[in-house]
Amino acid sequence: MHKRKAYSKLDDPRFLLMICCLISAQASRAAAVDLPGMLPSMVGGGLGSTTDYAGGKDRFVGAVPGVRYVTDGGRLFELYGPYAQFDLGGVTGLQYGPAVSLRLGRSHVDDPVVSQIHEVHTTVEGGGFVGYEYEHVGTVPYRLRGSVTVVTNAGVVYTGARVSLNGSFWMPVYRRVFAGAGVGASWVSQGFNQVYFGVTQEDSARSGLPAFSPSGGLEQMTGWLAAIYQFNKHWFGGAMIYYQRISGSAADSPIVTQRGNRNQITYGAGVAYAFD
Template sequence: MSKFAVAGAVLCFSTMLATPSLAQPGWFSGDWSLTLGVAALSIPEYEGDDKYRFVAQPIVSFGRQGTERRFSSRNDNISIGLIDTGTFRAGPTGKLVFERDGGDSDDLVGLDPIRFGVELGGFAEVYPTDWLRVRGEVRHGIRAHDGLVADLSADAFMNLSPTVQISAGPRVSMASSDYFDAYYGVSATESLASGLAPYTPEGGFRSVGVGAAIKWDVTDKVETSLFGEYSRLVGPAADSSLVRERGDENQFMIGVSATYRFDFSL
């Protein structure tokens, strides 16, 4: 059964300053931009499910004016570019992790809940050409899980006009055994409570897939986009009894978004 829910905000902080400049007096002064918006998405009820729901996701972006990046993807997590040379960007990154329990799906009844938490780590992205960006993130779970997650993506992008940009590219995700145990493992106790076969995962690849998007700058301040993604669960995720008995290896996401940018000075 589809349902409409509110997911967590997508946040982005953008700078193009090297690390030493953070200590300069008046770094926060100058011209800044605050972008607010919302995205509406159709996503699986939980990672690995074969049923879908609609969610509303706030979008919040804050950064200096005149430091817009050549390309950004909705897959990019919260990040601060402490190093930015124009063709290479790196710094800390983070992701909010929301609860998962039997209230999200009957499939999860009897399994240990996932608590609200975060994933913190670092990111790096490089532009090998003017039309290609490669980005990697490595994050460690805090409170929600104790595992490591690594995401790698490549996006080719092209401007069809001064206001319309299209992009597409592959995605690969990997994780440690602690992550898989939290999301896909089924202990003996959980097996009795849920009816799923016991499963103890190891680390490895989590998913492979492809994503695409089209972005339209309606005005100088208003931006809209249509995006979609397909991923196939592999390795320990695909082998989980939760996925094999109640879910699907094939995962789809499609959505639209709209944002408005406010410019101001400090």
Template sequence: MLDDHMIRPLLTAATALALLTSTSAAAQTGLSFTLRGGVAAKPGYFGSDELSYGPDLAVSNLQVSLMGRDFGGGAPGYGLGMRGSFRYIPERSADEYGELAGLDDVDASLELGAGLGYTSSAFEAFADVRYGVIGHESLVAEVGADAVFRPLGGLTMSVGPRMLFGSEQYSDTYFGVSAAESAASGTLAAYEADGGPVSAGVELGMTYDINQDWGVDGAVRYDRFVGSAADSPIVEQGSDEQLSLRIGVTRNISLGF
């Protein structure tokens, strides 16, 4: 059940969306993007076997328009182009999960980065690299591809594989157990995670355009930890299979300079 501290961000996002309803179409020089606000269910931490429910906020289709030229993931047309990428990872606290007793807390992280994307009428692919500018301060890379279907007017469905890679520092942050943590835990063996492939999975997505500004966006994603992450004591006592779901309202926003 959503409690007050989960509901407040949703109300704030809804208010922000409402205030932006009068935003005009993209100017020749400006910035445009899609803002999504909704709810999500996903594991409380990497390796958890229980779902946690909370708000879901995201920005996508970031596009910069300069002197009549468009750059970024929101640029119209098909082909190869640059795209922005970011991910937020919530804090992991041993106080919230009894099975993590003895482990140090892991601060929330914000990853920012960029990548290349390819779009056609029936196929999309991307490759992104991100850095934890807040939190884990390490590198990750994510690749994916989708088959795209448009069964009805305004409705777009996509399905395809995903794979995440992480540096040694990233993997050790979320999957490693130090000797001191192992001793404090009493149940988790000391473990040093290596960099490389972290997870592989598949995502099924759906978007419905209500009009040119508003829409509904949802997705179901299944991931399975691989390599060093799968061998982590944290994952072995929880689950190496991770399911996440989200649904939200989207708003296309254009800001002219």
């Protein structure tokens, strides 16, 4: 029987960079550096490789969509894979609004030991974000963006909340080539870590891993590099690599230390179409 992969690795709400959702979404910002004041709406998708779940080492290949739509009133809707947000502020400057994320669970994993640990069900997270985007249109144009996102699933799967801080930088390096980089970090509640990284006494008896009850706090640090090429007015292509380092109490989980790796790599490529 075909096993359904667990996508719980997708836990960075601002850049959800599972793959090149970032490329399809951020391409519009890179284009805007070349064409100040013109921020096109875009749709795209990416294909890439990531780990089965946060802290794991088995990998799979997957595809994800990306959408960026600017309304007639200047509001911005963004969809990156399982994460969506609606900006009630400006396309540049202060940005804020609601955010929704589909956090997929950990089940039917390939690892024979981790498969004996409690399954984690898919859940919907809701919350909001606030950020600021700065556009520099001088001799060397560039864009800076920073944001804070807070989401929770109100105790459906985990208790408490997740808080993510992210920043990005984009600039043109040639007429049709753009480069970007970003950093981020996430803080989580104890209830979150216990669900995704904890090992109960029952889990321990089944799997042979030691019981573990993590605390909350810093859960991961992230960094990414990306490049985008503009083929013509409408089409963009890009590639990226995204690094996550499981941190804090989560990094001490036997799921990570004995069966996985605290260093997580995601990479992929994608295309995007810009429309007026």
